[in-house]
Amino acid sequence: MTAADILGYAAGALTAFTFLPQVLKTWKEKSAKDISLYMFVIAFVNEIMWLIYGVMIDNWVIILTNAVMLVMSAIMIMLKFKYNHQ
């Protein structure tokens, strides 16, 4: 495994959890007025594309990273609708 490989895996692992602080903050504060719905809708659609791509090229790093992000985007979309006006 090269230094580039290690950096790529580390970057991928961190990417998977990018949305986690937002999910936790919105969950806790029950306020999502300032959150862009479109951002998470774009992310949701985009992660489905990445998942299909990951399956097509049989790359488990892409599949797992985007499966985590897909779930978090779905949660954020639900939280946005639930807490939009608070």
Added chain:
Amino acid sequence: MTAADILGYAAGALTAFTFLPQVLKTWKEKSAKDISLYMFVIAFVNEIMWLIYGVMIDNWVIILTNAVMLVMSAIMIMLKFKYNHQ
């Protein structure tokens, strides 16, 4: 170019603009109270990792995608500090 390649490029192009709706919304509404600072700090650090990885493996799709996201994350961090209490 295979179908997987085309899907990968399309997914990468869409990824680059994931943060754009949030940047525009926060810019326009001047309110960032509900935004997670940590999310965009993680994204910022993560995109620097991806940029270095892209340079190491000489992949321009990774370099360009993450350069766009790095700029948008930096803008969101500035907007968060500017409009946190409004």
